[in-house]
Amino acid sequence: MIQPAHAAAPHARRPWYAHLYTQVLVAIVAGVVIGHVWPHTGEALKPLGDGFIRLVKMIIPPVIFLTIVSGIAGMRDLRATARVAGKTFAYFLFFSTLALIVGLVVANGLQPGSGMHVDPASTHGGGVAAQYAERAHETTVTGFLLGIIPDTFVSAFTSGNILQALFVAILTGVALALAGQRGERVLGLIEDVSAIAFRIVGILMKAAPIGAFGAMAFTIGKYGVGTLANLAALVGTFYLTSLLFVLVVLGTVARLCGFSILRLIAYLKAELLLVLGTSSSESALPSLLEKMERAGCPKSVVGLVVPTGYSFNLDGTNIYITLAALFIAQAYGIHLGLGQQLLLLAMAMVSSKGAAGVTGAGFITLAATLSIMPTIPVAGIALILGVDRFMSECRSLTNFIGNAVATIVVARWEGVLDRDQLDAALHGRLPAPSGDDLALPVPGAIRPAA
Numbered sequence: 001m002i003q004p005a006h007a008a009a010p011h012a013r014r015p016w017y018a019h020l021y022t023q024v025l026v027a028i029v030a031g032v033v034i035g036h037v038w039p040h041t042g043e044a045l046k047p048l049g050d051g052f053i054r055l056v057k058m059i060i061p062p063v064i065f066l067t068i069v070s071g072i073a074g075m076r077d078l079r080a081t082a083r084v085a086g087k088t089f090a091y092f093l094f095f096s097t098l099a100l101i102v103g104l105v106v107a108n109g110l111q112p113g114s115g116m117h118v119d120p121a122s123t124h125g126g127g128v129a130a131q132y133a134e135r136a137h138e139t140t141v142t143g144f145l146l147g148i149i150p151d152t153f154v155s156a157f158t159s160g161n162i163l164q165a166l167f168v169a170i171l172t173g174v175a176l177a178l179a180g181q182r183g184e185r186v187l188g189l190i191e192d193v194s195a196i197a198f199r200i201v202g203i204l205m206k207a208a209p210i211g212a213f214g215a216m217a218f219t220i221g222k223y224g225v226g227t228l229a230n231l232a233a234l235v236g237t238f239y240l241t242s243l244l245f246v247l248v249v250l251g252t253v254a255r256l257c258g259f260s261i262l263r264l265i266a267y268l269k270a271e272l273l274l275v276l277g278t279s280s281s282e283s284a285l286p287s288l289l290e291k292m293e294r295a296g297c298p299k300s301v302v303g304l305v306v307p308t309g310y311s312f313n314l315d316g317t318n319i320y321i322t323l324a325a326l327f328i329a330q331a332y333g334i335h336l337g338l339g340q341q342l343l344l345l346a347m348a349m350v351s352s353k354g355a356a357g358v359t360g361a362g363f364i365t366l367a368a369t370l371s372i373m374p375t376i377p378v379a380g381i382a383l384i385l386g387v388d389r390f391m392s393e394c395r396s397l398t399n400f401i402g403n404a405v406a407t408i409v410v411a412r413w414e415g416v417l418d419r420d421q422l423d424a425a426l427h428g429r430l431p432a433p434s435g436d437d438l439a440l441p442v443p444g445a446i447r448p449a450a
Contacts, residue, residue, distance in 0.1 A: 035220025042221020048214020072173025212277025316398025
């Protein structure tokens with residue numbers, strides 16, 4: 001059973017404005033107002049959002065490393081680790097493919113791009129669209145697989161590639177599990193270092209409202225709310241499809257596993273608002289690791305599922321790829337038969353793994369998919385470039401919720417999910433962590449009992 005290391009002192013109820021999720025929400029609204037009323041000022045605030053995301057990305061590699069190493073080394077049974085990894089990737093493959101299919105079905109049913117009658121000569125490969133297309137060509141499956149291996153052990157923490165940190169952490173965790181008493185001594189040191197790392201995360205998260213304010217002000221100031229009107233059909237279709245995927249598909253999975261998707265969303269409300277404000281699910285990754293452990297999922301499961309899910313379980317991105325690809329084809333008046341759509345599905349499955357871990361992965365993956373589809377011009381990505389920023393929030397939110405659900409499901413499959421702890425977390429009966437909503441307690445305070 002997962003228990004706090006010490007009894008929590010009773011906490012007085014804080015005023016509503018003291019909660020971090022409230023502060024982030026207010027910051028988002030303020031960012032929208034500034035960006036709309038004073039667009040140049042909104043654009044100038046971009047460094048606030050960029051700076052916060054860089055702060056969070058700075059701490060992600062060590063947090064992943066420490067979480068995974070302590071989780072694997074603490075399991076002692078390496079066969080159990082391999083079993084968890086196998087179930088995790090089976091889940092990812094199934095639901096990633098399902099998300100791609102959902103995007104195809106919705107695009108065929110609603111036809112958001114039909115009637116636009118875009119002249120192919122009006123779009124070309126120049127400008128920003130060409131840059132994305134060029135980066136997509138450079139992103140291959142082989143390059144992706146080789147990119148998992150860092151140049152040096154230390155570079156895994158400096159490259160910004162989550163999978164490199166994951167790779168080194170797995171090797172280290174396995175080595176400690178095989179090292180006997182020496183491994184146990186090193187594991188104790190790692191847990192002490194983890195305490196410091198998670199305290200750093202708690203400090204950084206206090207800047208979340210500032211980051212959300214700057215990012216949202218820039219988005220509205222740069223692109224304008226009116227930009228949505230031009231491609232409202234695509235944006236609205238994507239948001240509706242993602243909402244239905246979360247509530248119906250993931251909601252059904254949650255119900256079968258004995259919990260409510262709505263309560264899970266409420267439990268993660270602070271993190272979801274942070275993702276919304278920054279358009280980056282990475283900004284809430286450290287907090288998701290802690291929240292899933294507090295919700296009854298063992299560290300060994302959380303440490304494997306969440307980081308790998310950020311590269312291999314991108315439900316929102318997959319919906320976006322097939323939906324946007326068919327939108328572009330419909331806008332050009334290009335009819336795709338069943339065989340061509342199945343080819344699109346297969347190519348999207350490959351390219352979505354090849355572009356994982358790359359900044360702007362959703363748009364780059366779309367460009368990569370179109371670049372290997374002879375029927376749809378890759379220059380068509382210029383049609384949706386103006387509203388892609390507005391869809392990135394929805395992609396990130398859907399990806400984030402999908403990984404939270406996957407963590408609970410895999411823990412349940414392994415028979416290690418603490419149902420009482422999960423129920424207490426989702427119903428708000430857990431004692432609040434020290435500090436603010438996103439301030440993380442010492443990771444050793446929540447761990448499986450012997």
